Amino acid sequence: MSNAKQTKRVTPGSRETLLHMLEILPDAVFVVDDTETIVYANASAQTLTGTTREEVCGTSLWCSAPHLVSPSLYQAVHKAKQTREPTEVAYVSPATNRWLHVSLSSTDEGLALFFQEQLEPLPLQHALSQDEHMYRDLLEGFSDGVMIVTPDGLVLDINQRPLADAHLRREEVVGTPVTDLPAWSSDPVVQEHLSAAIARASRGETVLFEAKIHPRPDLSLDILMTITSHRDASQQVEYLICAGRDITERKHAEEELRVLIDAIPQLVWMARPDGSRDYCNRRWCDYTDMTSEQYQGDGWLQAIHPDDQQRVLEVWQHSVQTGRPYETELRLRQGTTGAYRWFLVRAMQHKDDQGTTLKWFGTCTDIDDQKQAEQRLKASEENWRVLAETVPQLVWTTRPDGRVDYCNQRFCEYMHAAFEQLQGYGWRQFLHPEDVERVVALRHHTLETGEPFESEHRFRNGRTGAYHWFLARGMPVRNEAGQIVKWFGTCTDIDDQKRIEEALRQSQKRIRALIDSNIIGIVSVEGEEDVLVEANNAYLHMTGYTQEDVRSRTLNVERTTPSEQAHLFHHALQELAARGQHTPFETELVCKDGSRLPVLVGGVIFQECPRQIIGFVLDNSARKELEQRKDDFISMASHELRSPLTAMKLQTTLLHRQLAKQGIPASAPALSSMETQINKVSRLVEELLDVSKIQAGRLEYRQETVDLDALLWEIADTMQQTHPSYRILVHGAVRASLMADRDRLGQVFTNLLSNAVKYSPDAQTVEMDLSTSQETVTIRVHDHGLGIPREQREKIFDRFYRATGPSQKAIPGLGMGLYIVAEIVKHHGGTIMVESTVGKGSTFTVTIPRNRDS
Known part of the structure; x- marks a missing residue:
């Protein structure tokens, strides 16, 4: 079953x-x-x-x-x-x-x-x-109109307030779609808005909106409609509760307010409780070129820069949801030009007595100039930061109270500390203990007075522990009201400068000791007229002038210099301008009593504008007197030796003839050697006489036509016979005749070839190169001998100077030959130079003009 x-x-x-x-x-x-x-x-x-x-x-x-x-x-x-x-x-x-x-x-x-x-x-x-x-x-206790409707919008229940306004009975309304009620169906736009709100509420949203309804032909109401949903146990929406609040009086007040707002020179707007825009004043519309229909709801976002829209919308929705004040910065498009300008937007809620949001009121303030200034300031600050990180100084900024709020990387690296250790007053721990009290006191003073800050103090290097001197400078930055808003400062390492200053102080002490020592005369000359403005006692003592003469500023270089030696001082001034100092030279000073004092003068230029020269004057009278005595002795000795030598040469010649007649040839070599020595002494005496004449300015020259090629070949042949163990090689030709003193030119090249042989003991060749140009002839004498050290090359043309060294000391001579050579070449308008390498030989180059004024 x-x-x-x-x-x-x-x-x-x-x-x-x-x-x-x-x-x-x-x-x-x-x-x-x-x-x-x-x-x-x-x-x-x-x-x-x-x-x-x-x-x-x-x-x-x-x-x-x-x-x-x-x-x-x-x-x-x-x-x-x-x-x-x-x-x-x-x-x-x-x-x-x-x-x-x-x-x-x-x-x-x-x-x-x-x-x-x-x-x-x-x-x-x-x-x-x-x-x-x-x-x-x-x-029935609600003062607002309340309806219970199905999610499909059928009225389930309604209280008496809206029924009374519409002159309807409940039976005429219940079971009818709310959108078909006369209050809503009279305006298709409002009817559609209500349908959309019911659809949203049926999905579980709470919807708020404003609408103008017509409950009956002779009645028009502004209401604030709130629609909420009721859910069953399974969270399905069962029905909707629609509550409509009469805001007609408020809307009339808002209309009056709008008239007032339209006159405000700002961009003003209003929004519904749900955040949708429902009004913008005339200035807002004119700026954006938008109509009231275009900005309604979220349409206003189309005027916002695309890069700002999402951010602005999120901030606005957050404010609507939380009820917090709305504030943001955005870019609004100018409708006619398409250009964007920055605005500061702010909005606040307007609530009723129960705390319900009725409206949002907002303004847009043009801050484009401010933003541009901020952007320029930001760019400037960024550039400043980049610069601060690249300059070699330690850079810092502080707040108005002096607390450090920024240090560049170089500052941190020098202190070997993190910024957190330096900020505020942390940097003070790196000050030298002896500088702390002074620096802190000075900083407090500048903070109180607003004066620029400047201080020299020592900072400890965080890695080495050594202290370096720094020059710290700080400047206040003020706002438009004159208030200090920040301090900018730098610390520059001046440790080397401080060392130099200390060395300079020590040097100044030594200079002062030199000035006060009365060993050397020192003068200060200023201006284009070279006026003596200061002189030490040594100078005054040697010249006879007084400090009153110096202070009167009547002494100058022209007055204290012999007119015939003015060119020496002119040349010295040119050298000062070019090199900052001039080569010391010998001259004379005109003393106060009119006498002349031989001096050695040197000078350096201290500054260009106005020109200031420091001159050093050394009394040269004792040396001049000694040289004069020496020259007088040489001249006298030369003349005194010349007569006995002449007699000896004559007697030697006679002796040679008598021995030859007597048939005693064995004595000839000894006699010949004796003649050679007499000739050497004669040449020395002749050179001494030439030096003496040169010093006295009495060396005589003849003017004649000289075939230079013939002269040089003749000298080369003579030297070859005199020194048969050497090869005298001549290269080239000059093919020129000069107006010159043939004997003196012969003396020049004989001396040069003789020196080349004498200073080439281990060589076998001496060379002479001849060349010519349209203006000059050039003769180079080259040996492969001992060579001359660099530091001695400029001195070998001085009187009685000989190059020193183990090899040169064994070579006889008095150091007169090159002195005489240089003077003869100079007299003929030429120049002589030497190039030499120790151990490889020397080359003497003589250059003589082909045509010159006699």
Whole structure:
């Protein structure tokens, strides 16, 4: 036997029986399908609704029986459809004010509803009675219009406020789509806005919006509509609660406010509680070139710079959600030009007495000039930071109270410390202990007075522990009100400078000691007229002038210099201008009594404008007197030796002839050697006489035509015969005749070839190169001998100077030959130079002009 439950078939006969039974029931019975459309209503249901079966069947339950509709019934139907289980609900009919007990059960057709009408609730439903009365009292107690609607927008319940405004009864409204009510259907735009809001609320959103409605033709209201959803136990939206607050008076006030706002020279706007814009003043529209329709909702974002839109929207939504004041900086496009300018945007909420947000009021302030200035300042600061990190100084900034708030990397590296160790007053730990008190006191003074800060002090190197001197400088930066907002400063390493200054002080002490020592005369000469402005006692003593003469500024170089020696001082001034100092030279000074004092003069230039020269004057009279005596002795000795030598040469010649006649040839070599020595002494005497004449300016010269090639070949042949162990080689030719003294030129090249042989003891060749140009002839004498050290080359043309060295000391001579050579070449307008390498030989180059004034 099967345990399966047997399904009873509904036959035509049983169906008629069932319908008959339903017709005679005292309860009103409705059967609705899944769309909540009535498919059956018994006689009691028709009596309860006051309609016929034809009028009620095929219509929505909520539209056909408005006096039965309530949120409680809607919830029960919603629950029964979901669970398919029997459900009961009891509530007060808003139309009859009688209790209705409804039983709901699932059927093959859909859902069966059994209505029982009672005057009072059953005892078990007393609690429900209290809740129902509370619900009705609460609904009617709202000053706002309140409607309970389905997620599809059908009205389930409504309080008296909107009914009174529209002059409607509840039965005319319940079960009707809220968008079809006269208040909303009179304006298609408002009707569409409400439909969109219901759709959003049906998805669980809370929607706020403002709308202008017309409950009846002679009444226009501005309302603030709030739509919230009610969810069942499974979190499904059961129905919506629509609350409309009359804000007509507020809107009138806002209109008046808008007229005022349109006159404000700022960009002003207002937004709804949900954040959508609903008003911008005329100035905003003129600037953006947008109409009221374009900026509505989120349309205002189109005027924002694309790079700012996302950020601005996020900040705005955050403020709307949290209720916090809105503030941001953004770029707005100027509608006619397309240019963007920076604006500061601020907005605040306007709330009612209950704290509900009614409006957002905002302004846009043009800050483009300020932003441009900030950007320039930022760029300047960035450039300054880059510069601060590249300059060799230690760079720092402080706050107005003197606390360090920035140090460049070089500062940190020198101190070998992190910035955190230096900020504030941390840098003081690196000051030299002896400098701390002075530096801190000076810094406090500059902070109080606002004067620039400057100090020299020592900082400890963090790595080595050594102290270096630094020059610290700081300047205050002030705002437009003159207040100090920052200090900028640098520390420059002046340790080397301090050492130099100390060395200079020591040098000045030594110079002062030299000046005061009366060993050397020192004068200071200034200006283009070279006036003596200072002189030490040594100078005054040797010249006879006084300090009064110096202070009178009547002494100058021209007055104290012999006119014939002015060219020496002129040359010295040119050398000073070129080199900063001049080569010391011998001259004379005109003393106060008119006498002349031989001196050695040197000088250095201290500054260019005005020109200041320091001159050093050494009394040269004793040396001059000694030289004069020496020259006089040489001249006298030369003359005195010349006569005995002449006699000796004559006697030697006679002796040679007598011995030859007597046939005694064996004595000839000794006699010949004697003649050679006499000739050497004669040449020395002749040279001494030439030197003496040169010193006295009495050396005589002849003017004659000289065939230079013939002269040079003649000298070379003579030297070759005199020194047969050497090869005298001549290269080239000059092919020129000169107006010169032939004997003196012969003396020059004889001397040069003789020196070349004498200073080349280990060589076998001496060379002479001849060349010519249109203006000059050049003769080079080159040997492969000992060579001359660099430091002695400029001195070998001095009188009685001989190069020193182990090899040169063994070579005889008095150091007169090259002196005489240089003087003869100079007299002929030529020059003589030497090039030499020690151990490799020397080359003497003589250059003589081909044509010169005699």
